[in-house]
Amino acid sequence: MSRHYRARGGRGTVHAVDGVDLSVVHGETLGVVGESGCGKSTLGRVLSGLEPPTAGQIRYGGAPLPGKDGAAFRASRRRIQYVFQHPLLALNPRLTVGAHVAEMARVHGLAASATEARRKAAAALADVGLDAALGARYPHQLSGGQRQRALLARSLVIDPEFVVLDEPTSALDLSVQAQVIELIGRLKARRALTVVIISHDLRVVRVLSDRIAVMYLGVVVEIGAADQVYHAPAHPYAVALIAALLRLDPDAPRVPPLEGEPASGGDIPPGCRFHPRCPRAAAPGRALEPPLAPLPDGRQVACHAVAADTARAPWPPLSAGAAA
Amino acid sequence: MSALAEGAAHTLPPLSVVAASPAPLLRVEGLTVAPRAAPAAPIVADVSLSVPAGGSLGIVGESGSGKSLTCLAVMGLLPRPLIQTGGTVRLGERTLTGLSARELVAERGRRVAIVFQDPVASLNPVRTVGRGLTGLLRLHRGLLGTPARDVAARLLEGVGLSRRHLPAYPHELSGGQSQRVMMAGALAGEPSLLIADEPTTALDVTTQLQLLDLIERLRAETGTALLIVSHDFGVIARSAEQVAVMYAGRVVETAPVRALLRRPAHPYTLGLLASVPPEHGRAHRAPLPPATTVARAGAPGCAFAPRCERAGEICRHARPPLARLREGFVACHHPVPA
Amino acid sequence: MTRFILTKIVRALLTIWLVVTITFVVLRLTGDPMHSLLPVETTPPEVIETYRVLWGLDRSLVEQYVSFWKGLFSGTLGRSFADGRDAVGIIVERVPKTLVLMGWTLLATLLMGIPLGALAAMHRGRALDRAVMAVAVAGHSLPEYLIGILLIWFFAVELRWLPSSGYGTWAHLVLPVATLTGYFGAQFARFTRSAVLEILGQPHVLAAHAQGWPGRAVMLRDVLPNAAIPLVTLFGFSLGKLIAGSIIVEWIFAWPGIGRLLITSVTHRDLAIVQALVLVFAGAMVLANLLIDISYVLLNPKLRVIRR
Numbered sequence: 001m002s003r004h005y006r007a008r009g010g011r012g013t014v015h016a017v018d019g020v021d022l023s024v025v026h027g028e029t030l031g032v033v034g035e036s037g038c039g040k041s042t043l044g045r046v047l048s049g050l051e052p053p054t055a056g057q058i059r060y061g062g063a064p065l066p067g068k069d070g071a072a073f074r075a076s077r078r079r080i081q082y083v084f085q086h087p088l089l090a091l092n093p094r095l096t097v098g099a100h101v102a103e104m105a106r107v108h109g110l111a112a113s114a115t116e117a118r119r120k121a122a123a124a125l126a127d128v129g130l131d132a133a134l135g136a137r138y139p140h141q142l143s144g145g146q147r148q149r150a151l152l153a154r155s156l157v158i159d160p161e162f163v164v165l166d167e168p169t170s171a172l173d174l175s176v177q178a179q180v181i182e183l184i185g186r187l188k189a190r191r192a193l194t195v196v197i198i199s200h201d202l203r204v205v206r207v208l209s210d211r212i213a214v215m216y217l218g219v220v221v222e223i224g225a226a227d228q229v230y231h232a233p234a235h236p237y238a239v240a241l242i243a244a245l246l247r248l249d250p251d252a253p254r255v256p257p258l259e260g261e262p263a264s265g266g267d268i269p270p271g272c273r274f275h276p277r278c279p280r281a282a283a284p285g286r287a288l289e290p291p292l293a294p295l296p297d298g299r300q301v302a303c304h305a306v307a308a309d310t311a312r313a314p315w316p317p318l319s320a321g322a323a324a
Numbered sequence: 325m326s327a328l329a330e331g332a333a334h335t336l337p338p339l340s341v342v343a344a345s346p347a348p349l350l351r352v353e354g355l356t357v358a359p360r361a362a363p364a365a366p367i368v369a370d371v372s373l374s375v376p377a378g379g380s381l382g383i384v385g386e387s388g389s390g391k392s393l394t395c396l397a398v399m400g401l402l403p404r405p406l407i408q409t410g411g412t413v414r415l416g417e418r419t420l421t422g423l424s425a426r427e428l429v430a431e432r433g434r435r436v437a438i439v440f441q442d443p444v445a446s447l448n449p450v451r452t453v454g455r456g457l458t459g460l461l462r463l464h465r466g467l468l469g470t471p472a473r474d475v476a477a478r479l480l481e482g483v484g485l486s487r488r489h490l491p492a493y494p495h496e497l498s499g500g501q502s503q504r505v506m507m508a509g510a511l512a513g514e515p516s517l518l519i520a521d522e523p524t525t526a527l528d529v530t531t532q533l534q535l536l537d538l539i540e541r542l543r544a545e546t547g548t549a550l551l552i553v554s555h556d557f558g559v560i561a562r563s564a565e566q567v568a569v570m571y572a573g574r575v576v577e578t579a580p581v582r583a584l585l586r587r588p589a590h591p592y593t594l595g596l597l598a599s600v601p602p603e604h605g606r607a608h609r610a611p612l613p614p615a616t617t618v619a620r621a622g623a624p625g626c627a628f629a630p631r632c633e634r635a636g637e638i639c640r641h642a643r644p645p646l647a648r649l650r651e652g653f654v655a656c657h658h659p660v661p662a
Numbered sequence: 663m664t665r666f667i668l669t670k671i672v673r674a675l676l677t678i679w680l681v682v683t684i685t686f687v688v689l690r691l692t693g694d695p696m697h698s699l700l701p702v703e704t705t706p707p708e709v710i711e712t713y714r715v716l717w718g719l720d721r722s723l724v725e726q727y728v729s730f731w732k733g734l735f736s737g738t739l740g741r742s743f744a745d746g747r748d749a750v751g752i753i754v755e756r757v758p759k760t761l762v763l764m765g766w767t768l769l770a771t772l773l774m775g776i777p778l779g780a781l782a783a784m785h786r787g788r789a790l791d792r793a794v795m796a797v798a799v800a801g802h803s804l805p806e807y808l809i810g811i812l813l814i815w816f817f818a819v820e821l822r823w824l825p826s827s828g829y830g831t832w833a834h835l836v837l838p839v840a841t842l843t844g845y846f847g848a849q850f851a852r853f854t855r856s857a858v859l860e861i862l863g864q865p866h867v868l869a870a871h872a873q874g875w876p877g878r879a880v881m882l883r884d885v886l887p888n889a890a891i892p893l894v895t896l897f898g899f900s901l902g903k904l905i906a907g908s909i910i911v912e913w914i915f916a917w918p919g920i921g922r923l924l925i926t927s928v929t930h931r932d933l934a935i936v937q938a939l940v941l942v943f944a945g946a947m948v949l950a951n952l953l954i955d956i957s958y959v960l961l962n963p964k965l966r967v968i969r970r
Contacts, residue, residue: 035528035529035530035531036528143615145614173386173387173555174386174555174556174596174599174600175386175595175596175599175611175612175614176386176614177599178598178599178600178601178611178612179611179612179614181601182607182611185606185607200528200529201601202529203600203601203603204601206601207601207602207606227604240530241529241530244529244530244532244533245529245558246532246533246536246556246558246559246561246562247558247561248557248558248561248585248597248600249561249585250561250562250581250582250585251582252561255533256537257530257533257534257537258530258533258534259534261498261500261501261531399872401868401871401872425877426876429874429875429876429877430874431874432871432872432873432874433872433873433874433875434874437872437873438872440865440868440869440872442865445864445865445866446865446866446868446869447866447869448866448870448883448884448887448888449866449888449963449964450887450888450891450961450962450963451883451884451887452963459883460873460874463873463874463875464874493963493964495963495964506869509873510873512873513873513874
């Protein structure tokens, strides 16, 4: 699956997401991590059907996702929900929080009357830990954490099967973030939701996900079980990303930071996209883009060096980052 | 005013830390900041801090805790609606509080420099990096022409950029590069104290690590003291020797960084540390309950009491003073046992 | 940059052509100029016919149009129907007088509007701000003709300090320029205030203070250059309104510029003059906008790089 954007000015194409193959299993939570500009938000919008892929296809429950117009798309919203990154931008400042949620229930035909819609809204708000009294407030009258909860309530009131959460905790204070994480975990467990969580925060993603996909410049470089990827990353970029997490210990071993900065999506290096910054880059990485290949432990990694390791050494080889 | 006088008594303990440390460079005593319109309802109350020459202090807290306002007050740059209603700020031998606007301008950038959270927006969009730096070198060191350009290029090299970046405009730089340029500008006046207000919050993790390494290296080279503000314990653990935790405009705990991270004494510090997503397992240890009301510095009793599971009757009536406990100081009637 | 300017020039020429053509057709479709030029009832039909042929009004629209362009390229725009003088000559004689009026207005507008707006922003919410803004709101909400009439009443009729109309001395210039400046200066003051307020709130201004720049230097180095970018846009919009405003003001104060000429020519259906004036106004507007576009790019480095 790919999603390209025409650059403004009409010269060149920005490859926001470039040839990503992945599947999300019913009931699982997939975390997508990467730094700004890696294409994770674009991937999220395409996965939820809000944007069409430039190439490739998204199949949902066996059928391709409908295009953005028409009744089929509206019907698909009933099952697939995308929760935006900025609660304050995603909520209409002139509607109360309760009205947002009630409106959602009505639009999708889940409430025959205004009273029923209000009742459903109150239940959905209670579900995300918002007091009934808060439903009468306008978005700007809520705290950041309450807004995030309201946004969740709006999507969950119609009982979707699949939810894409884009940076659900990024604007929140630490203690509020912990509460929202706890809430998402609880909602997931109770409703058997299938979830994709997009975040730059690896710790948040690890706590909430079954599997993690690490993205770099529009491609998935590593995907596997959450704890495996987090505690023993294999791809050199994943290794560096996790090593860059700051431990709550002044005496933690110092790792030299990854040098340079990622190129932009409009100017992708040939061969392996990570090779200009990669400590393990060798000749093949400069010429050939490595495919996402399975390792013996079940995860998939797109790296020539890791592939060579697995071919050479008996299992388990893995990288130096395993110590982190 | 009576609340202020009462507060003044509590400022004494941290000063004994000050006295013990070699030569305090920055000394903040009883700093209180309030809206001009409501001087009796402070937003920052009775904050006392000190940074030794060449040393480092981290301030950690959530949004609204007053940590950034404390920095702005030190710089004498409080936004118009706010005013410092009490306390003193001393830098070296000089008392900054009470200086005229003109005298304060002369201190800024020379003795004390600050970098902010949003590096891209902190650079004037219509000025090149080179013109910004040479301007500062003229202002602070009287350098002009080619010598100024050469020193500007050296400053850029010092922060990991190069002469190539002199003609660049801010929009041509990434966030990390912009923050490096801000650092170069901050060092142009060879300050003895660098204040970094959430310097890496807007940056990606790998870039954040580069910047923290840079700050560490520059401090080793120049001997500049550091006051770093962050909401992230990881950043503080990495770059500060002492930590002060702020809640609702007050310092609730201060201690050496290792002691604070390993044996937090204030229940808020403990809860905040427990809010960091765990490395293993799915559940947080014990996240803090949500704040039901906005905690205010001026309220009677302990501002944290409504969210505190250790709170007793006394916590709601009497504000706990900052008192010595183990390696640090804590403002709590029922501190967490070691 | 060259390509950017060339595209702009091509578009500008296209605009002028469109405006001139539309005026040409509309003027000839909306009535017979003979009716307003000659007393049709009393003039013998032969005389009317003679004039019709003389001015080329007997020919088809297309023929007239072709000969208009031929004339344009050889430097003539026909003769005034009213007094037979060369249209170009009449306009060339009048243009400087209008330019004097507009030039002083622009100067006064910029010199008063921008500093007052900046001062108001720096004293936001205080007495100075409120005073400046009260005057500015009044100036901006009153139409030019009302400001003009009030000024005439006060300074010419009541105080008898200044002449109420005419052209020639400095004194004649004061009231028309004051009328126009009352409106445009107010607009610039308001706009400068909001532009400066927006820039004042930006982190780079706080950063400049923190770096040790004195307040005045921050204003000159950081605030005004950034506030200038939206002001240039306003300047572009204002030029069009300034032309419209000067037509009214020239009429009120009997100022013998091209604005007044336009009004007399239109009432007399003096087609050649109207046509030539439209060309002048369109040309002026287009040229002004071109200069605005170019200076906008020069002021804003972000645009410069994209266009490079």
